Amino acid sequence: xxxxxxxxxxxxxxxxxxxxxxxxxxxxxxxxxxxxxxxxxxxxxxxxxxxxxxxxxxxxxxxxxxxxxxxxxxxxxxxxxxxxxxxxxxxxxxxxxxxxxxxxxxxxxxxxxxxxxxxxxxxxxxxxxxxxxxxxxxxxxxxxxxxxxxxxxxxxxxxxxxxxxxxxxxxxxxxxxxxxxxxxxxxxxxxxxxxxxxxxxxxxxxxxxxxxxxxxxxxxxxxxxxxxxxxxxxxxxxxxxxxxxxxxxxxxxxxxxxxxxxxxxxxxxxxxxxxxxxxxxxxxxxxxxxxxxxxxxxxxxxxxxxxxxxxxxxxxxxxxxxxxxxxxxxxxxxxxxxxxxxxxxxxxxxxxxxxxxxxxxxxxxxxxxxxxxxxxxxxxxxxxxxxxxxxxxxxxxxxxxxxxxxxxxxxxxxxxxxxxxxxxxxxxxxxxxxxxxxxxxxxxx
Amino acid sequence: xxxxxxxxxxxxxxxxxxxxxxxxxxxxxxxxxxxxxxxxxxxxxxxxxxxxxxxxxxxxxxxxxxxxxxxxxxxxxxxxxxxxxxxxxxxxxxxxxxxxxxxxxxxxxxxxxxxxxxxxxxxxxxxxxxxxxxxxxxxxxxxxxxxxxxxxxxxxxxxxxxxxxxxxxxxxxxxxxxxxxxxxxxxxxxxxxxxxxxxxxxxxxxxxxxxxxxxxxxxxxxxxxxxxxxxxxxxxxxxxxxxxxxxxxxxxxxxxxxxxxxxxxxxxxxxxxxxxxxxxxxxxxxxxxxxxxxxxxxxxxxxxxxxxxxxxxxxxxxxxxxxxxxxxxxxxxxxxxxxxxxxxxxxxxxxxxxxxxxxxxxxxxxx
Numbered sequence: 001x002x003x004x005x006x007x008x009x010x011x012x013x014x015x016x017x018x019x020x021x022x023x024x025x026x027x028x029x030x031x032x033x034x035x036x037x038x039x040x041x042x043x044x045x046x047x048x049x050x051x052x053x054x055x056x057x058x059x060x061x062x063x064x065x066x067x068x069x070x071x072x073x074x075x076x077x078x079x080x081x082x083x084x085x086x087x088x089x090x091x092x093x094x095x096x097x098x099x100x101x102x103x104x105x106x107x108x109x110x111x112x113x114x115x116x117x118x119x120x121x122x123x124x125x126x127x128x129x130x131x132x133x134x135x136x137x138x139x140x141x142x143x144x145x146x147x148x149x150x151x152x153x154x155x156x157x158x159x160x161x162x163x164x165x166x167x168x169x170x171x172x173x174x175x176x177x178x179x180x181x182x183x184x185x186x187x188x189x190x191x192x193x194x195x196x197x198x199x200x201x202x203x204x205x206x207x208x209x210x211x212x213x214x215x216x217x218x219x220x221x222x223x224x225x226x227x228x229x230x231x232x233x234x235x236x237x238x239x240x241x242x243x244x245x246x247x248x249x250x251x252x253x254x255x256x257x258x259x260x261x262x263x264x265x266x267x268x269x270x271x272x273x274x275x276x277x278x279x280x281x282x283x284x285x286x287x288x289x290x291x292x293x294x295x296x297x298x299x300x301x302x303x304x305x306x307x308x309x310x311x312x313x314x315x316x317x318x319x320x321x322x323x324x325x326x327x328x329x330x331x332x333x334x335x336x337x338x339x340x341x342x343x344x345x346x347x348x349x350x351x352x353x354x355x356x357x358x359x360x361x362x363x364x365x366x367x368x369x370x371x372x373x374x375x376x377x378x379x380x381x382x383x384x385x386x387x388x389x390x391x392x393x394x395x396x397x398x399x400x401x402x403x404x405x406x407x408x409x410x411x412x413x414x415x416x417x418x419x420x421x422x423x424x425x426x427x428x429x430x431x432x433x434x435x436x437x438x439x440x441x442x443x444x445x
Numbered sequence: 446x447x448x449x450x451x452x453x454x455x456x457x458x459x460x461x462x463x464x465x466x467x468x469x470x471x472x473x474x475x476x477x478x479x480x481x482x483x484x485x486x487x488x489x490x491x492x493x494x495x496x497x498x499x500x501x502x503x504x505x506x507x508x509x510x511x512x513x514x515x516x517x518x519x520x521x522x523x524x525x526x527x528x529x530x531x532x533x534x535x536x537x538x539x540x541x542x543x544x545x546x547x548x549x550x551x552x553x554x555x556x557x558x559x560x561x562x563x564x565x566x567x568x569x570x571x572x573x574x575x576x577x578x579x580x581x582x583x584x585x586x587x588x589x590x591x592x593x594x595x596x597x598x599x600x601x602x603x604x605x606x607x608x609x610x611x612x613x614x615x616x617x618x619x620x621x622x623x624x625x626x627x628x629x630x631x632x633x634x635x636x637x638x639x640x641x642x643x644x645x646x647x648x649x650x651x652x653x654x655x656x657x658x659x660x661x662x663x664x665x666x667x668x669x670x671x672x673x674x675x676x677x678x679x680x681x682x683x684x685x686x687x688x689x690x691x692x693x694x695x696x697x698x699x700x701x702x703x704x705x706x707x708x709x710x711x712x713x714x715x716x717x718x719x720x721x722x723x724x725x726x727x728x729x730x731x732x733x734x735x736x737x738x739x740x741x742x743x744x745x746x747x748x749x750x751x752x753x754x755x756x757x758x759x760x761x762x763x764x765x766x767x768x769x770x771x772x773x774x775x776x777x778x779x780x781x782x783x784x785x786x787x788x789x790x791x792x793x794x795x796x797x798x799x800x801x802x803x804x805x806x807x808x809x810x811x812x
Contacts, residue, residue: 193579195581
């Protein structure tokens with residue numbers, strides 16, 4: 001109960017930026033008491049026997065956001081659920097038509113792109129490690145589409161769709177995967193290392209957990225720029241995406257601690273797809289409910305259905321607004337599933353077909369499509385037009401990547417250093433310390 | 446702490462340096478004396494005041510004034526937002542520094558010793574060193590990782606390893622190792638201003654040692670070039686390369702050799718990566734003999750790399766095989782006498798130089 005927050009609020013108007021936590025009933029009980037310890041864990045921790053029987057071989061679903069995008073899904077809310085404001089879903093418009101179409105287009109782009117990656121891999125155009133995101137699009141779209149261009153995203157090796165959602169052109173991503181010089185990292189990074197300075201995508205890290213401290217550092221910079229460098233309008237938020245396996249890693253806990261300690265503007269997004277290659281989350285984790293780890297460090301922990309883009313978006317809005325207003329980090333656990341194997345080299349034999357079928361029936365794209373049509377936000381024809389458009393975009397990306405040149409030989413040694421000579425050597429090649437003007441303070445450096 | 450720190454700085458100053466016990470700061474006619482600790486502190490101070498993006502992060506750097514008092518006074522001067530005491534989370538705060546550096550801040554990450562940096566080495570290598578390359582120049586990482594490296598006195602195996610060879614083999618990093626106060630000041634300032642990740646290997650035992658500093662070195666714009674070695678003492682019979690504390694030992698060895706008629710040239714490497722191959726080769730071509738000295742483990746060490754580079758470039762000039770002096774190939778023992786045997790001493794350097802000059806006949810029993 002108490003560790004799950006009911007994000008039963010929808011729409012952007014409800015949480016204006018700058019809402020103080022004690023005015024907001026959702027986060028009210030996290031009001032900082034006089035002592036320095038942020039929130040009392042006694043109130044947050046809820047030990048009840050009823051929790052234990054929810055841990056079954058599939059999922060315990062403590063559903064938080066209440067909406068009826070997928071009508072069949074019943075929320076197994078216990079009587080202890082912290083339901084503050086239950087608004088009947090039909091009477092409120094969750095999204096506008098434009099937003100709905102934007103979300104749909106982004107998810108279709110992610111899906112079509114990843115399917116094309118699989119095709120290209122089996123044709124030999126792509127090589128090495130390729131990790132596909134099919135099935136998890138709702139998390140990427142739900143979160144990243146709420147960000148500004150200056151906000152940053154840090155991801156793992158499963159980063160193609162994060163790059164696409166953040167705005168990196170499909171052409172640049174596809175070229176990078178083909179290893180061509182027109183890729184977003186000129187072919188030097190590859191599938192697992194997508195970087196884009198322009199779109200503030202900070203990677204692309206192969207080691208799980210490696211991106212979390214880097215994301216925390218980016219959030220730290222945002223706070224530093226606001227407080228020390230006095231850039232008053234710097235309220236950039238960072239999102240760190242990582243998986244369930246990472247939540248057992250030491251760096252994750254180190255960063256939860258420091259982010260909460262220094263109140264950094266970051267949202268930790270767990271894409272819990274239940275599997276770390278072939279290791280089931282339940283076999284690897286002593287307490288599989290990841291969202292509970294947030295309050296242990298003094299931040300809210302939210303669990304949301306990651307196959308439902310509207311619920312994810314609602315939770316994302318509160319978490320991002322919280323970070324932007326300077327109240328600190330949030331841990332969001334998105335229950336999701338990957339339809340393909342861990343990577344294209346993974347035969348995916350360990351997962352139960354019944355489980356796969358269960359989640360395939362909850363395909364986020366199908367669900368959103370159904371919602372848009374039933375709520376008269378879009379017609380079949382419009383959605384089909386979007387499908388076709390994206391198909392063309394992806395094919396164009398492949399063509400572009402195919403025709404792009406391979407990196408030249410001289411590119412091998414480039415970009416090892418930003419300044420190979422180091423600061424002590426000036427642009428004219430001579431040592432700065434030998435310039436007599438240098439120590440008089442009149443030299444231009 | 447070396448009680449009788451009598452070093453001769455040949456070629457630069459003709460003034461005789463007094464033994465440390467008798468030096469007063471206000472003594473006007475001698476060159477100003479500064480300990481390595483003060484040099485590092487002043488360098489950090491000046492760089493932090495010149496650029497508000499520079500900040501210091503590490504364990505005990507703030508209220509404790511630094512585990513080795515290097516950051517003394519900085520917290521009072523710059524506040525807790527720029528001098529950050531971290532929890533004991535090397536991997537976490539190193540990664541935070543790298544993330545901040547991606548965005549153009551200039552962090553200085555202090556490790557209490559570089560042994561602890563092994564918990565963070567993933568971030569030093571994988572997210573800092575490789576990022577500029579992986580992102581094709583988009584993510585530059587202007588970060589400095591600094592801290593004591595190598596053996597201290599009686600601290601045992603897990604606190605005494607030298608990491609110069611480990612970091613020196615990694616492309617994308619610049620690795621510096623100062624010896625004197627002037628080195629410390631100049632190289633740290635250059636490192637902080639450098640747009641690439643720099644690993645700055647200090648040595649705990651020379652923090653308290655005093656060296657003369659010229660007035661140029663005291664200027665706030667002073668910095669030394671990265672990638673250039675310094676010839677501490679000129680000679681013509683044998684070249685001795687060293688870095689960090691071993692430079693001091695090599696200079697003492699050179700004095701002993703002088704009395705025996707061997708003129709040794711001592712090179713202070715200053716920069717492990719990029720290694721100043723041209724200075725080393727030029728020196729070997731002059732003297733025809735080489736002794737490399739380092740404190741770390743011998744296999745795959747800095748000396749091995751120097752030997753390879755000399756063999757590649759100046760093989761025809763060598764009159765004797767290259768002598769390699771390194772620490773013993775064992776984890777550092779605790780007992781004082783064993784520790785003394787595990788680290789190179791002045792006598793070892795003297796013996797090696799004599800071997801290189803064919804003036805030494807080794808006895809059957811090892812020394």
